[in-house]
Each structure stands twice: as C-alpha cells, then as structure tokens.
Amino acid sequence: MSREEVFGKINEVFRDTFDDESITVSDATVASDIDGWNSLAHVGLLVNVEECFGIRFSMGEASTMKNVGEMVDVILKKLGN
C-alpha cells in the first residue's frame, strides 16, 4: 500500500470518527487542528485505524505519535512496506 493510499483510508476514518465530512488531514495535522479531538476521541480514532488496516498499535507507538504523518509512518511500517 502506498503512502497516498494510506492517507486516503485514514482520511475516511477521521471523517467517521469525528462525524465531519469536511476533514482533510495532512502530514502536519495535530490534535488541536480538529474540533473534538480530545483524549477519548484519540483512543477511538486509534482503534478505528487499527480495525481499518487490521493492525495493532503497541502502547509505545500509540504514545509517541506526534501528528498524522507519524501515524502514517507507523502504519506503513506495520503493513510491511
């Protein structure tokens, strides 16, 4: 899966999670950019991403992602590319 494909899928997860069709995420997107991205929503998001890609984040990975770009990197690594 290419980086662009991952971004596409992730964008859908964001829109579902935050119930907002206008969201478009980029590498630099962080929690404060999106309304309602609090710690509960963050966990919901991670679990939705896990389901979407069929992967599982370790606590270390979950706690160190600083922005969407880093999340995508972790996903790509998990998927084996």
Place this chain on the structure above:
Amino acid sequence: MEQKFLRQFYIGLLAILVVAASIVILFDPFYHYHDSVFGLKHVLEDRDYQVAGTIDHFTYDAILLGTSTAENNNLGQFRENFGCEPIKAIRAGGSNADFLTYLDRAYKKRQIRKVFYYIDYIALEGDLKPTFDRMDTDFITNANPFDDVKYLLNKDILLKNIPLQFVYTYGLSYDEDNPYSWYQSKTFSTAAITGRYSPREEFLSTTFNETTYQNFTTNIGLLSERIQKHPETEYYVVFSPISILWWDEAYRAGEIDQKIRETQEFVKAMDAFENVKIYYFQNDRDLAANLDHYMDSVHFSYEVNCEICDRVARDENRITAANCEALTQDLYQMVEEFSRGGILEYYADALTQ
C-alpha cells in the same frame, strides 16, 4: 535589550534592599547593633528577640531574671527601691539555662551590681538545655553577621517594629519602665478562675520524680557557680507566691512533698553565700489564697509584683537555712487546710457573701 533590563533590574533591586537594610540598622528596634537613637523610646514588646540586644547595648547595672510571673515587674520601682539601673531578661516559659545564658552574656558586657532571680519550679526542674531553638531567633542572639539578613530584610521590622518606635515616642503613651508586661489586657478574679477549676476527687499518695529532682539539684549547682564567681554582685532570690489552686493540685497529686524538699535544699545551698538573700512569699495567705490576685492558677496581678518588690526592699519575708523548715511547714499546713477542707466550697461561700 536584555542587558539593559538585567542591569536596571538587579541594580534597582539591590538599591532597594540596601536602603531597607540601612533603615533597620539605623533604627535597630531589636537593639542588635546599638542603643536607641534620636531620643526614641525603648519599645520592648518581643522579648524573645529583644532581650539579647537589651543586654548588649543598654546602660544598666542590675538584671531581672524570670519567667512570665516576673514580666510585670516595674523597673522604676526597682530603680527607686534599690538605687540601681535594671533591665528585664525575661524568658516566658524558659529554662534555668536560658537565664544563665542571659546572665553570662550580661557579665561580659557590664558591671552587674544586683541580680534579681525569680524562682520558677518548672524552669528549675526542667531540661538543662536552653530553649532558644524553640523559635527561629538564633539570628538575633548569635554573633554570626551573615544570618542578620533575616533581621535586615524583614517585613515586620520595617512595617511594625520601627513605626512602633515612633508611635510610642511621639504619639501614644508608653511606659518604658514596664516592658513586656501583659497584665493590662487580663482580668484577675476569683469567680473566673474557680469557675474553671475542677480538683481531682481522690488524694494520691506521695510521689517523687527522680529526674526532675536531679535537674533541680544540677540547676542549683549551675546557679551557685555564677554566685561564687561574682562576689561583687548582690543576688536577690525570690520565691513568688503561687495560687492555692496550684498548690491544691500538687497536694492532691502527691507532689507537694517534693516541692517542699526542693525549696529547703535550695535555701540551704544558697544561704551559704554571703552575697545572696532569699525571700519567700509562698506561705503568705493573702497573696496565695486571695484569688482576686490571679488570672489563672499561676499568674498574678501587677499589684502583687509591686508588693513583693517593696517587701524585698524592706528586707521582709527573708528565708534562711535556719527558718526554712518552719516556713515551708507553714505552707504545707495552709495547703492541707484548704485541700482537706473543701476548697471550692470555701470560695463559693466567699463569693456569695
């Protein structure tokens, strides 16, 4: 930009602190550096901080040592009665070691002609160590110049103690002869103190506390050392009265015998010195049993202090090795009469009359 800020800030701060410290050094309300200046009165209200400075810098040739019961003494009366210039070295709730520390300090600074030592059983039976560490007053009593910063940069000194010197010199009246006195704000009455007093029902058998007795004996020795070393000084030792309620408590607890024995030993030891006179007021019925003189079982009124001072000056109420057994026996009888005869009923009757 930052350099300018840093320069302005630190120079400004330093300047203010230096000015503040200079004001304290100049007016010196605790007399840590010098006696009062510009004709300001001696305003003495914080005994634990001011006694050391008083000893170091005042002009005097007599010193009054004692706990809270000696606090109300009028220095003017002592000046008149004994022809001396006295200061108060009071240590409320203090130990004998505190008094001796003050006394030694005074001997280093001045010629002491007279010492007035007011006996406090608790001070003599208590710990042999000074109690100066119970408060952070060390900076004012020691010679270390570095910790003086606690005095020099001190909000209370600047906003309270220094203004107070001016207020009392130019505004409100202030009696320099009555430093540290507390009687003005208290009420002395039989009704109030008997109302609070509840004697224990039973009479316990006589007890003897070896530790306090040992302390007492050691303290006699420590005091004797000073007396012996300074034959030029006249020592006046005073056993002030204590209220009958206090004695009643001691009697019922079986502790009175120890007090009497200690008193006798003290008198016998001290009477051996040429330069010591001892005065005994504890068996005086009017002073001990008239509770209108008291605010609690220990603290008596200003009038009692004046009466004691006058009688000592007239050399009345002397106790010596020869008569000490008779006088203490008289005290014992007085206490026994009250304790066995229903002490509260006696005062209840007295009040209704």
Place this chain on the structure above:
Amino acid sequence: MLFNSQIFIFLFLPLALGGWYLLGHFKLYSLAQAFLIGMSLWFYGYFHPSYLLIILDSMAGNYLISLLLEKWKGKHAPKVCLALGLVFNIGILGYYKYYDFFVENVNALFRADFTLKHIILPLGISFFTLQQLSYVIDRCWGTAPHYKLLDYLCFVTYFPQLIAGPIVLHSEMIPQFQDLSKRKFSAADFADGTILFCLGLIKKVLLADSLAIFVNEGFTKVWWLDTPSAWLVALAYAFELYFDFSGYCDMALGIGKMFRFDLPVNFKSPYKSHSVTEYWQRWHYTLTRFLTTYLYMPLTMKGMRKKNKKVKKLYTVLSPLIVFLVSGIWHGASWTFVFWGLCWGIAAVWAQRKFWKLKKNFASWLCTFVFTVFAAAIFRSESWVVMCRFLKAMFVPSVSKILIEISYSFESLSENYVWSRLLEQLRPSLLNIAYPAFLAVLLLISALILRGKNAQEILADQKQKGFTGRFTAVLVLLTAWAIISLNQVSTFLYFNF
C-alpha cells in the same frame, strides 16, 4: 530548601548558577553536571538529610531496571521489567505516603489494632516517583534509550523541578542536558528566567500567602461559617491554590531558564477554562499528561478494542473515573482526596457526553469556575468531618456576622499594622468595615490578575516590547517587597491566656 527563602535566593541560587557556568566556561561539562547533581542533593537534603537515602534508593532502583532491560533482550523482558518498575515505585510511594492511611482503614474496618508509624512524607516523593515511573514505562514500551548515569541523575535530581514539579519527561530534559551549546551563559535567557522567577515569587509570597491567612482562619472557624463566608473562603482558597502552585512552577521555570533549560509549562490560566476537560489541560498540565499517557490511554485502548458495545461504553465511563480517583489519592492519603477525585471524575464523564457540546460562552465559563471553587473546598478540608461541615455551610443557606470576624485575621499582616492601630485608637468601629474591605480588595486584585495575562504571556509581551521601564520598575518594587516579606517576627505563645 524552598525557592521562597532567603537562603535560596541569596546563597544557593547564585552558587549553583556561578558554579555551573564557570565549569561550563572551562569546558568541564561532566564535572558541571556532577556539580549540579551535588547542589540538587544539597537542596533536597536541606529539608532533612535522611531524605537523601530515599531519593538515592529510588534512583538506583529505577536505573538498575533500565540497565536490566539493556542487558536482557529476552522476549519477556519488557513485561517483567514493567512489573518490577511498577511494584518498586508504587511500593516506595505506598510505604511513605499511604502506610498510615491504609492501616487506619484496616483498623477501622476490622477493629484491628495495628500501630501507625507516623511516617513523615518526604518532600517531592510524589513527583520524582511519577517522573521515574514514566521513564521506566517508556523503557519497557521501547520508546526510551538507556541513558548515561550522569544524565539520568541530572534528570531526576535537577532541583528546579524536584519537589513540586512540573513532572518532566526524560525526552524533554535529557537532550537539553546533552546539548553542550546550552552551557554558555545567555543574557536573554537569564532575563527571561529572572522575570519568570520574580513573577512566581510575587504570586506566591504576596498573593497566595496573604489569601492563606483568611482561608486558614476560615477553616479554623469552620463550625461557625455561614453561606456567604463559606463561598468566599472557598473562592479565596481557589485563588490561593492557583497563585501558590502556579507561582512555584513559574519560579521553577524561571530557574530552569537561568540555566538555559526549558521546563514544560504547567499552568495556562486554568480559571479561564470553559469545560472540565479544558481545565485539566490548563491546570497542572504535566500531571494530566502523565495520567493520560500512562493510565487513561492504555485503559481506554483496552476497552475500545472490545467488540461488545456495552463493554466499550462501560470503559469510556470507567476510565476517566479511575484516572481521577488515582489523581485524588495521589494528591493526598485521605478519603477527602478520594472524594475530590470522584467529583472531578463524574464531572469529566459528564463533560464527554456528545450532546454536551458546550459553546465557549459566559455560562459555560461560570459553571466550570463554580465547580472548581466547590472542588477546591473539598481539596482544602483536612478531614471528612470538616468537609461535610464546610459543604453544609456552602449549600444550606444561613447568614451571620462571622465574615467580619474571619476578616480580622488580616490583622496579622504587617502591612495592616500601622493603619489598624491608628483606627483602633480613633474609630474602632470602623475596623468592622476596614478588614472586610481589605478582603474585597485582595479578592478583586486576584480576580483582575487572573483575568489578565499569565506569567508566560507577560514575558512574551515584554520581550516583544523590549522590556518597558515601567515594567522593570514595578517588577523591582514587587520583588523587593516579596523578598522582605520572607522574614517575619513570630510570637511564642507559651500559655493559654
């Protein structure tokens, strides 16, 4: 040693800074770090030398666990070490902080008679335990390297954050210690540090300590409080707590800056919050960060991965509750703190309901603030009985003249000494108005300060303006006033007159 003491300001801090930059100047970098550790241990041991053993043990234990992970690459190593780390750190904290509380409750519950040890809580143990726990957990999660001993000791003992936070992370501190370009003195950083330190000192000494006089008197008279006075005491305490804790953190950040190290900002105007969640992002942020990362996240992740919707839902409710209960018991070993945590937990669960999308308006601010004041009252209550009585006074209406009596406590401020003595002589009845008026002024000043810029914002603003002369003058005056206020004359009350 406390930051707000003259020995710290006049002796310790100049020595520490001087030594640090001098050794840095001669490029003795490791020696400088060792010097800093030594100074920090002096700072800590000044309270009580025996505390040193505790912190040294704690550091040795955690460092050994990290070392074990470094050497043992087995499959189970992370899990075993995690368990070890949790048991070790929580064990130390448990013994020193919770032993008596635990025994008391066992005694009450089983009518047993185990003796209490009356262990004196070593200062800062709650802080350095969390700090090291986060490191050990990060090690086990694979997100932290094993550090050199010198760096690790520096990280834990670094005195600005040692006794009251902020709770720093290895990842934000150790790289700074390793960055040798920071070892050269910088006037810009020193100016920033000076300003932050002084603002903190002023907040702590002039505001918090003055408010504390009224609050303490209010709590000693808790049995006589009426409704207005109870709310005012609670309000004053909310202000006191903020000025005290945030002031201390400002001082910590300022000292950090003087050494050219950035500590995380712990307070961001919390009383401007419009919701409970926002409040905990602004109040003691580094604690929230710790609890979110190491407790809330793992717990909620676990729950949200469950397939069963009801279980999922349960976890979203239970995790905030658990987090705040832990926060409560972390703040102090008593049931009032547990209750305090419970209240915050319930509020947090309530706030995360989706339909509860509060707009940022006056009403949402007011609700949040009133709740904070209520929670502050619980936080201050030293026992269950006092707390019940205090809350009763707050919520069961009653009116009396007790407020005047409590405000007389301001008598003890030496600023009030001269005018109150004069008034006493001239018109004593006016004192009944003067002291409550003083309270009103103090609360008003506090409120205005809380509405305005916080320390970080003041600093940023002044840097932009190039430090105005007026600002410098006011800062000098208030700092001098605060320094002089550090010493007072006390009275020894030896008998009950």
